[in-house]
Every structure is written in C-alpha cells, then in structure tokens.
Amino acid sequence: MIEIDTLCKSYDGVEVVRDVTLTIQPRTITVIVGTSGSGKTTLLRMINRLVEPTSGTIKLDGEDNRSLPGYELRRRIGYAIQGHGLFPHRTVGQNIATVPSLLGWSKARITARVNELLTLFQLDPAAFAPRFPHELSGGQQQRVGVARALAAEPNVLLMDEPFGALDPIIRAKAQDDLKAIQKHFGTTILLVTHDMEEAIRLADMIAVMDKGCVVQFAPPSEILTKPATDFVATLIGTSDRPFRLMSLAKVGDAVEPGSANGLAIAASMNQRDALAELLWSGRQALPVTAADGRVLGRITLEGLTARAGHSSGHPA
Amino acid sequence: MKLWWSLGLRIIVFGLLLAFLLQPYWFAPLLKPLTQNNAPAIYNQGSLLSLTLSHLQIVLIATVAATVLGVTLAILVTRKFGAEFLALSRSLVNIGQTFPPVAVLALAVPAVGFGEKPTLIALFLYGLLPIFENTLTGLTTLQPSVIEAARGAGMTGWQRLLKVELPLAFPVILGGIRLSMVISLATATIGSTVAAKTLGEVIIAGLLSNNLAFVLQGGLIVAVLAVLIYDSLSALERLMARRMGA
Numbered sequence: 001m002i003e004i005d006t007l008c009k010s011y012d013g014v015e016v017v018r019d020v021t022l023t024i025q026p027r028t029i030t031v032i033v034g035t036s037g038s039g040k041t042t043l044l045r046m047i048n049r050l051v052e053p054t055s056g057t058i059k060l061d062g063e064d065n066r067s068l069p070g071y072e073l074r075r076r077i078g079y080a081i082q083g084h085g086l087f088p089h090r091t092v093g094q095n096i097a098t099v100p101s102l103l104g105w106s107k108a109r110i111t112a113r114v115n116e117l118l119t120l121f122q123l124d125p126a127a128f129a130p131r132f133p134h135e136l137s138g139g140q141q142q143r144v145g146v147a148r149a150l151a152a153e154p155n156v157l158l159m160d161e162p163f164g165a166l167d168p169i170i171r172a173k174a175q176d177d178l179k180a181i182q183k184h185f186g187t188t189i190l191l192v193t194h195d196m197e198e199a200i201r202l203a204d205m206i207a208v209m210d211k212g213c214v215v216q217f218a219p220p221s222e223i224l225t226k227p228a229t230d231f232v233a234t235l236i237g238t239s240d241r242p243f244r245l246m247s248l249a250k251v252g253d254a255v256e257p258g259s260a261n262g263l264a265i266a267a268s269m270n271q272r273d274a275l276a277e278l279l280w281s282g283r284q285a286l287p288v289t290a291a292d293g294r295v296l297g298r299i300t301l302e303g304l305t306a307r308a309g310h311s312s313g314h315p316a
Numbered sequence: 317m318k319l320w321w322s323l324g325l326r327i328i329v330f331g332l333l334l335a336f337l338l339q340p341y342w343f344a345p346l347l348k349p350l351t352q353n354n355a356p357a358i359y360n361q362g363s364l365l366s367l368t369l370s371h372l373q374i375v376l377i378a379t380v381a382a383t384v385l386g387v388t389l390a391i392l393v394t395r396k397f398g399a400e401f402l403a404l405s406r407s408l409v410n411i412g413q414t415f416p417p418v419a420v421l422a423l424a425v426p427a428v429g430f431g432e433k434p435t436l437i438a439l440f441l442y443g444l445l446p447i448f449e450n451t452l453t454g455l456t457t458l459q460p461s462v463i464e465a466a467r468g469a470g471m472t473g474w475q476r477l478l479k480v481e482l483p484l485a486f487p488v489i490l491g492g493i494r495l496s497m498v499i500s501l502a503t504a505t506i507g508s509t510v511a512a513k514t515l516g517e518v519i520i521a522g523l524l525s526n527n528l529a530f531v532l533q534g535g536l537i538v539a540v541l542a543v544l545i546y547d548s549l550s551a552l553e554r555l556m557a558r559r560m561g562a
Contacts, residue, residue: 050467075470085465088560089483098469132559148469158468 001026002047002156002188007056009042016042018212020056024205026155029182029189031199033235034209040192043209044158047190048077060156075099078157078187082164084145086133092118092144093129099152117147120181139170146178150185159191163198175201196235200224200244208232221248242308247272251288251299254307260285260298267296275304326547333540336533337365347529357529359518368537370513374432375500378439383493385440386447391477394455409448412441417503421510435507435514442503443496450492454485487557494549501542505534 002024009017017039024030034040045051047058049070058065065073086095093114100110115125121143133141142162149157162178163171179202182189193199199206200220207217208231216228224245227233236244251274252267264287265274278286278301285300336343340358347357358364389405392398417438424434458481466480482489508516515534522530 048468050464071470071472073470074468079465079468081461081464081468083461085459085461085468087462087465087480087484088459098471102470102475134560145465148465 001059001061002190003057003059003062004043004047005057005059007043007046007058008054009039009046009051010054016212017046017053020212020214022207022214022217024188024190026061026188027182027186028204029179029191029202030205030207031203032190032192032207032209033194033196033199035194035235038209039212040209041160044160044190044192047156048074048079048158050074075102075152076154076156078149078152078154080146080149080157080159080162082161084133084141084165086141086145086148088133090132091129092123092131092133092136093125095133095144096129096148096151098148103152105152113151113153117151120184121147121177139166139174142166142170142174143177146181150181150187153185155188157187157189159189161193162191163193171198178202196237197244200248208235221245224248243272243275246270246275246304246308249307252290252296254299254303255288255297256300256303258285258298259295260287260300262286264289264295265299266291271299271304271307274299275301275308278304326544329540330544333537333544336537337368340364340533347533350529350532351527355525355527355529359521359530359533361521362517364518364533364537367513367515367517368541371501371504371515371538372541374435374507374512374514375439375497375504378436378500378504379443379493379497381436381440382443382496383447386444386492386496387451387489390448390451390455391482394452395473405448409444413445415441417442418506418509421506425510430511432507432512434510435504435512438507439500439503443500446495446499447489447492450495451485451489454488455481457488458484484560487553487560490549490553490556494546494553497549498542498546501538501545505538 002022004020004022004024007017007020008015016037020043022030032040032043042051046053047060047065049065060077068076086092087098090098093111096114096117097110100113105113114129118125118128123140123143128136128140128144133144136144142165146159146162149159163174166174175198178189181187191202200223203220205217206220206223207214208223208228209215210229210231216223216232218226218228223232224236224241227236247270249271250267251265251269251271254271254274255267260283262281262283265277267288267290274286278284278299284302285298287298288296290296344357351357386409389409393402393405420438420441421434424437428434428437462480462484463476466476471479504512504514505516505519507514508520515538518534518537519531522528522532522534
C-alpha cells in the first residue's frame with residue numbers, strides 16, 4: 001500500500017505538485033494521467049525519492065519512505081522509464097542483474113532470476129542474456145527494461161511512460177504483457193502516461209492530474225461516465241467515450257439467450273471488439289462461446305447499443 | 317582482405333623500427349648519401365635503443381601523470397559539489413596548453429635543475445588539456461535516460477561513476493589520452509636541450525655537426541613511434557565504442 005499525504009513540490013516558488021493525497025491499494029495498477037507539465041512525473045519520482053518533496057509524506061506499507069537512505073529505498077522499488085535507459089556497455093543479463101548485484105545476491109541466485117525473467121518476457125535466456133542492448137529491437141529493449149526493474153522482486157513498480165517509444169502494435173502487446181506480469185507477481189504498479197487510452201486499458205484506478213493537482217481518482221468506468229471536471233472530460237474525448245466504456249466490459253456480461261449463425265466470438269473479448277465485429281460483418285447477432293468452446297448464447301447489436309450509453313445501468 | 321593488408325603493413329613498419337633500433341648499422345648504406353666529409357651515417361654517441369626507451373619512458377610518465385590529474389579534475393568538476401570549480405579548472409588547464417613547452421623548460425631548469433625533471437613538467441602541463449577536455453565531454457554527454465536509470469536502480473554516486481559513467485565515457489577519454497601522448501612524443505625531443513635523454517639528442521647532434529643523416533633518423537624514429545601508438549590506441553577506442561553499439 002502506498003499512502004501519499006498532502007504532498008507538495010515547488011521549484012523556485014512554482015508549485016508543480018499541490019496537496020496530493022492518494023492511497024494506492026496493494027496488488028493493483030494505478031495509472032496517473034495528465035498532460036505534460038501536470039506534475040505527474042514529479043509525483044512518481046517523489047515516491048522513490050529521485051525528487052525530494054517540499055512538504056507532505058509518503059508511506060510504503062506504513063513505513064515513511066524517508067526512513068532509509070535514498071539509494072537503499074530505490075533498490076527496493078522497481079523503476080522503468082521511457083526509452084528503457086539500458087546500460088549500453090553491459091549485456092542484457094548484466095542489465096537485469098543490476099539491482100540484485102547491488103544487493104549482494106549470490107551468483108547462482110542472480111543467474112536463476114535473470115533466466116526466470118527473460119523466459120517470462122518471452123526472450124530465450126541462452127540467446128538474449130549475452131547480447132548487448134543495441135543488438136535488440138525496440139520492443140525487446142523495452143521488455144528488458146521492465147525485467148530489470150522487476151529483478152529484485154520489488155513490491156512496488158514505478159513506470160514513467162514505459163511504452164512511449166513503441167509503435168502501436170508492439171505497445172498493445174506490451175500492455176497486455178504488463179497486465180499478465182502484474183497478476184503473476186502481484187506487484188503494485190504505478191504508471192505515468194499522457195495517453196488516456198492506455199490508462200483505461202491498464203488501470204484498476206486512474207488518477208487524473210492537472211496543474212499539479214489530482215482532479216479525479218476513480219476506477220476507469222467512473223472516469224468515463226462521471227468525469228469530475230471539464231479537463232477530465234476533454235482528456236477522455238467525448239466522441240470516443242461510449243467505445244472506451246465498452247472496451248472495459250466483457251462480452252460475457254452482455255450474453256443473451258438464443259442462438260446466432262456464423263463465426264463465434266469468445267466471452268472474454270471486450271464488448272467494443274464485439275461491436276466492431278458485428279458492424280463489420282453486417283450481422284445483427286453473433287454466437288458467444290466460453291473458453292472451453294461451449295456456446296453460451298449470443299450477443300446482439302441491439303443489446304450492445306443499449307448498453308453503450310452511460311445512463312443504461314452500466315456499473316459505474 | 318583489406319584488414320590483412322593494413323595489419324601486415326603495421327607489422328612490417330614495426331619490424332623495420334625494431335630492426336633499426338637493434339641493428340642500426342644494417343641501414344648505414346641507406347643513410348650514407350646524406351652525410352658529408354665521411355661523417356658517420358649512424359648516431360654513434362650513444363645507443364639508439366636506450367635513447368628510444370628513455371624517450372618512451374618520459375612520455376609515458378608524463379602522460380600517466382596528466383591522465384591522473386586531468387581525469388580526476390574532470391570528475392570533480394562534473395560532480396554537484398565541484399561544479400563551481402569548472403571555470404577555474406578550465407582556465408588553469410588552458411594556461412598549461414598555451415604556455416610553450418620551451419618556456420616551461422626555461423623556467424623549470426632554475427627550479428629543478430637539468431635532466432628529465434623539467435621535461436616531465438613541460439610534457440605534463442602540455443598534455444593536460446586534451447585529457448581534461450575529453451573526459452569532461454565524455455562525462456557530460458552521457459544519455460540522460462541511462463543516468464536516470466542508474467539512479468533509479470539505487471546506485472550511489474560512486475557506483476554510478478565507476479559502473480556507468482566512466483565505462484561509458486572511456487572511449488572519449490582514451491581519445492584524449494591518445495592525443496596527449498602523440499603531442500608529448502613529438503615535444504619530448506626538445507627535452508634534450510636541457511639534458512634529458514630523449515631522441516632529441518640525435519636530432520640536435522645532427523644539427524650541430526650539419527649531419528642530415530642524424531636529423532633524419534632521430535625524426536623518423538619519433539614519427540614512426542607516434543604513428544604506431546596513435547594507430548593502436550585508435551583501434552582500442554573503436555573496439556570499446558563498437559561494444560557499446562556506437
């Protein structure tokens with residue numbers, strides 16, 4: 001759990017973070033969204049004390065983050081940044097081993113951990129550990145960057161625009177991988193982005209920042225249906241709102257009894273993709289199947305559109 | 317194929333140099349036409365080999381000393397606490413470079429006497445600038461994201477310097493050392509005017525007795541040494557840089 005209490009930061013009298021109070025639940029993904037200059041990166045960097053706050057406190061699992069020297073604190077917190085920041089003179093294996101070797105882990109334990117992480121990130125340890133970062137593609141470098149951040153088994157992972165340098169297809173894949181990895185390790189992730197789409201896709205909770213203040217802290221569906229300020233509404237974009245809301249809900253929740261012809265879709269797909277499939281194929285209904293192939297029923301164009309509006313009893 | 321050529325050429329040049337230093341009289345017929353009045357074609361007032369070794373030794377000591385001070389100074393002024401000394405250090409090092417080595421020799425002799433000491437002082441001062449400036453460039457042009465990652469991983473200031481900043485700046489620092497060393501190799505010859513044992517002795521002896529063969533052999537040995545050292549340090553630099561994907 002991360003408790004941020006009335007945190008302020010000013011540079012030469014200019015307040016970049018104002019009175020931020022947030023409580024981040026353990027084992028969740030919280031995304032901080034804001035435009036550039038909103039103070040979101042500064043807020044993130046105050047958690048591992050790359051920036052010292054002007055006033056206010058941050059507690060990690062009840063312990064003040066100033067109770068340790070800054071460098072020791074940072075060894076306990078994962079940190080991944082845009083453009084990955086891999087050490088160009090060290091191999092992939094050595095890069096991932098950075099924090100474990102600072103902590104004095106045994107060689108065998110470090111090797112085991114490096115291999116575990118590389119495998120988890122779908123990089124063959126034998127092929128990738130001895131390579132240098134410049135020999136990797138952008139997507140692979142990004143994965144190594146996240147693997148390095150997770151190497152010392154931190155409870156908390158801070159990510160500053162980690163997917164900013166990736167192309168859209170690789171980015172979507174990286175986001176899915178991140179969710180899977182978060183589930184696997186149960187890490188508390190705090191991620192900063194300017195991209196609301198990314199926030200909605202990843203977050204359990206979204207904190208929207210504007211001019212140094214957190215203007216809304218809520219689950220994605222609530223941000224979409226009840227934006228607290230005009231700024232939040234602008235960030236969501238009114239024309240995309242129904243689709244983004246649908247992207248949060250699964251097909252399984254919209255199943256109606258009955259049958260339909262044609263290619264079935266999986267209940268685990270999100271409703272936006274199902275709607276797209278219906279519109280594209282020009283059909284009124286599609287059969288829905290469970291993971292084991294059992295037909296659950298169907299979804300209809302009419303049923304989905306009825307759910308699209310925010311006044312239609314969607315869980316907010 | 318091209319690699320073999322260039323490597324072969326270097327080995328041949330090095331072999332010729334070695335042969336000339338060990339058996340200079342083999343080459344006497346080549347240099348004979350440059351002499352007058354039956355003067356000796358090969359320097360005969362001392363061993364060329366020992367002069368070369370002593371020349372190299374002086375250059376090496378001066379370069380090592382300049383490297384230690386230049387790199388240390390550059391590290392200090394790139395730390396937070398030393399930033400205000402940047403301008404001061406820069407002007408000091410610049411004075412060392414603008415002051416002609418001959419003038420340094422003239423000033424140093426009354427203070428430390430004749431011999432190798434004044435030469436070492438002159439070479440040391442003259443060699444500081446390239447090493448200091450290159451180290452400064454190397455340390456201040458590192459990728460910000462890499463330094464941020466090093467801080468974020470929990471490295472202390474020392475660990476960042478030793479594990480990340482210096483290794484990454486190393487090719488650029490090496491470039492400065494290479495420059496400084498080659499300048500010193502040439503400049504060391506004037507040390508013989510104050511009785512340092514360098515290859516300058518051969519050149520000066522040639523000038524005094526109007527013997528072109530002496531001047532040429534002294535100059536050639538220095539030139540070949542400079543080319544070979546420049547070449548091998550450049551190769552090392554490229555190797556280091558390539559490993560980092562630059």
